[in-house]
Amino acid sequence: MKNEQILLKSRPEGTPAEDNFEIRETEVPELKEGQVLIQSLYISVDPYMRGRMSTAKSYIEPFKVDEVISGGVVGEVVESKSDKLKAGDKVTGMLGWQRYNAMDASQIRKVDEQLAPLSAYLGILGTTGLTAYFGLLDIGQPKEGETVVISGAAGAVGMAVGQIAKMKGTRVVGIAGSDKKTEYLEKELGFDATINYKTTENIYKSVKKACPNGVDVYFDNVGGPISDAVTSLLNDFARVPVCGAISSYNITSLSEDMGPRIQPKLIKTRALMKGFIVSDYAPRFKEAARDLGQWLSEGKLKYEETIVEGFENVPQAFIGLFKGENLGKQIVKINQE
Amino acid sequence: MKNEQILLKSRPEGTPAEDNFEIRETEVPELKEGQVLIQSLYISVDPYMRGRMSTAKSYIEPFKVDEVISGGVVGEVVESKSDKLKAGDKVTGMLGWQRYNAMDASQIRKVDEQLAPLSAYLGILGTTGLTAYFGLLDIGQPKEGETVVISGAAGAVGMAVGQIAKMKGTRVVGIAGSDKKTEYLEKELGFDATINYKTTENIYKSVKKACPNGVDVYFDNVGGPISDAVTSLLNDFARVPVCGAISSYNITSLSEDMGPRIQPKLIKTRALMKGFIVSDYAPRFKEAARDLGQWLSEGKLKYEETIVEGFENVPQAFIGLFKGENLGKQIVKINQE
Known part of the structure; x- marks a missing residue:
């Protein structure tokens, strides 16, 4: 051996x-x-x-x-x-x-x-599911009738976020990188609208069109220009769980990750942005695992x-x-x- | 008449x-x-x-x-x-x-x-004092021994924030635009350290030096490059009340207000940023006015x-x-x- x-x-x-x-x-x-x-x-x-x-x-x-x-x-x-x-x-x-x-x-x-x-x-029963659960529910706090936008929506976390957000009665908009992915999100997971960021001509206009009532929760997995576009459409008192910034992970110099500063938008909307990692919530893992396990067994949560x-x-x-x-x-x- | x-x-x-x-x-x-x-x-x-x-x-x-x-x-x-x-x-x-x-x-x-x-x-007994009070205490939540950095520190809100933060037992660092102002903050209001952003050669290095234990609360009145520097020094679980962005108010094009994107830092530190305006706290004005009036009458709060x-x-x-x-x-x- x-x-x-x-x-x-x-x-x-x-x-x-x-x-x-x-x-x-x-x-x-x-x-x-x-x-x-x-x-x-x-x-x-x-x-x-x-x-x-x-x-x-x-x-x-x-x-x-x-x-x-x-x-x-x-x-x-x-x-x-x-x-x-x-x-x-x-x-x-x-x-x-x-x-x-x-x-x-x-x-x-x-x-x-x-x-x-x-x-x-x-x-779904491990880090992925827990990340989606706490980021969306603890920081995002979606309310019925609100609009939730998810970037990296066809990743494991994004899919779970979208389904939990649907259970909470929100309009769910997913951003992903291929038609196969966006089709899956709409047809299999019930997302209300999706955007293929690789083929759209203007990500800002696409998000705006997909969110006629603006953005109340933005679950951010990617950072970069996609997040610039979504955050520019935040509603008053919006919440932005900052989960990942995959667009910046391979950047070697800070000067490559420049974008419009977020402060003026945060003031105008009184929005909240918060970074998190799942281990911050370790004391509450049991509660979340119970909910995730139940949703899974009831068929409400696919992965x-x-x-x-x-x-x-x-x-x-x-x-x-x-x-x-x-x-x-x-x-x-x-x-x- | x-x-x-x-x-x-x-x-x-x-x-x-x-x-x-x-x-x-x-x-x-x-x-x-x-x-x-x-x-x-x-x-x-x-x-x-x-x-x-x-x-x-x-x-x-x-x-x-x-x-x-x-x-x-x-x-x-x-x-x-x-x-x-x-x-x-x-x-x-x-x-x-x-x-x-x-x-x-x-x-x-x-x-x-x-x-x-x-x-x-x-x-101090009006919008200014209330803005300082709620931004610092409700969003910033300073704890004894922490470091609080304030930009626009010699403005009316900044001065009040610094004094309340001192009452909470924190190290208070103020950023302002003249030696007359920084001298006033240190000598009259008891700020622990100050930075004149107009004469410093490197704002990042100055903040770093003034905050040997990093930044736990950043009360942001200005946005722009000063905030880029301070936010890059945030500690884990830092809080950033975003009160003003005076550096961007007179900018006519979004492309003039570009800086390093904040998302990667928020994830690494799990920091929170939140915009606010004082009227959001109207239901709690009485409580704040009572505290501010008392501090004023006790000589703890100068303006x-x-x-x-x-x-x-x-x-x-x-x-x-x-x-x-x-x-x-x-x-x-x-x-x-």
């Missing part, structure tokens, strides 16, 4: 490339008391991880060069030195990008394969996954996020050898 | 100029039942009024060309057809820029000349006024705001003829 792990070989400049990563064969780690050995089944790749590949100050430590990258993983316990978990248990947590992780049982949580497919715990197979394809799946290749949650399924 | 009034003759392009205004002699208005005739004693000129001179959508109606401009005024009732007020009462409200206003008694409020000089009701005399000088006093001529609240004292 051999382990394989993916290391950050060098920090990306601009868009990450294959040569920023290295796959290395190594020994399966030894277990200490209280630990379990987890074989990876599904690995999550997420846009926020780009931030950790830089040295810039942020809410979590940067990855170190020549060390294993870590993120959301679902796996199976194959060996246990803890009385809390036994071989065969399915678990999830923040684990290394490797075939085998040795972890303290307290750092991971068991998941229920009966409630949902295992990969869902990396998405989509783009699954790539093969441990060696994790870096490529990550890089693909920045090309907008994924519909919904991008996951890598690890084939067992 | 003749009335005089100041009309908006034309909409300013860029910085307002004398020829945007016209003084016209007219009749003293006739009173209807329930109204009182008020002779203006003090007229307030405020940066936000520049917004009303444009046609752009905002939180209040634009002024109309060829109509009387209105704003905060303190005056004396000289004739009454209301049982709520009598001749000799001193009152304040949103009145026209004219020597005599006829107003429903319900639209104005009586003030107490014993508690504070009349002009204070246009400043400064720049008083110009003469009705005919109202436009010039307003224009002077954009040159940073005022220390504290800019007021025009109306000489009685």
Whole structure:
């Protein structure tokens, strides 16, 4: 039994490339008391991880060069030195990008394969769903009859936001990067209107047309010129949960991310903008997981996954996020050898 | 007895100029039942009024060309057809820029000349004080030991914000436009550090030096490059009450007000930015007025006024705001003829 792990070989400049990563064969780690050995089944790749590949100050430590990258993983316990978990248990947590992780049982949580497919715990029942839930409901606070605009709407978070916003009785407008995506959002998820930002001639006019009553909540996954357009259409007392800024993640110089300053608009509308990350809400995860699980079981919440197979394809799946290749949650399924 | 009034003759392009205004002699208005005739004693000129001179959508109606401009005024009732007020009462409200206003008694409020000089009701006991109070305490929520940065710190609102922030046990850093102003803030109001943005070589470095522990609350009166610098130094979970953006008020094209987009910083720090105007807090004015009055009577809250005399000088006093001529609240004292 051999382990394989993916290391950050060098920090990306601009868009990450294959040569920023290295796959290395190594020994399966030894277990200490209280630990379990987890074989990876599904690995999550997420846009926020780009931030950790830089040295810039942020809410979590940067990855170190020549060390294993870590993120959301679902796996199976194959060996246990803890009385809390036994071989065969399915678990999830923040684990290394490797075939085998040795972890303290307290750092991971068991998941229920009966409630949902295992990969869902990396998405709608995991960070994705929680991010959508808290960003929309805690910061966005949508009210019946309001208009909610979502950028990156065909990403995993965006899809969940749109469906929850629909449950709250709002008009939901999604912005995404292909006709296939916008069609999916309208036909499968019931979005009221969508915009393909890659083909529209004028994003401002498109948003304005899609939002005849203006924008009350803007769930921002992208930043950049799309957000310039949407924020210019904010209504009085609008709320803007700032969840992601994928358009800026690969920018190497601050001067490349310039746009109209937001302050005058915030004053005129008395709008609120707030950045957040899901871990800020850890004390309330239970409440959210209960709601998400119930909506899922009632069929009110659908989710989509783009699954790539093969441990060696994790870096490529990550890089693909920045090309907008994924519909919904991008996951890598690890084939067992 | 003749009335005089100041009309908006034309909409300013860029910085307002004398020829945007016209003084016209007219009749003293006739009173209807329930109204009182008020002779203006003090007229307030405020940066936000520049917004009303444009046609752009905002939180209040634009002024109309060829109509009387209105704003905060303190005056004396000289004739009454209301049982709520009598001749000799001193009152304040949103009145026209004219020597005599006829107003429903319900639209104005009586003030107490014993508690504070009349002009204070246009400043520290009026909109100015309330703006500082709610912006800082409701949105900024300063906690003991935190660092509060204030731009436009030597303006009337900025001074009040700094003193209230000091009462809350914070480190207070003020940014202003002259050594006379920064000296006043440090020596008279007890600011911990100040920056003269006109003479500093690098505003970012100056703010960084003045805030060794970063910025927890940024009370923003100015927008523009100063705010770019301060917001780049926000701490985790910082709060930014966006009160004014005087640097952009005279800009005629959106493309002149470009800066680094704020979204990535908001995500990294989970900071909150919120625009506000004081009238949003009308239901809580009583609570604030009580606190402000008490602080004033205890000597904890000082205020400064720049008083110009003469009705005919109202436009010039307003224009002077954009040159940073005022220390504290800019007021025009109306000489009685």
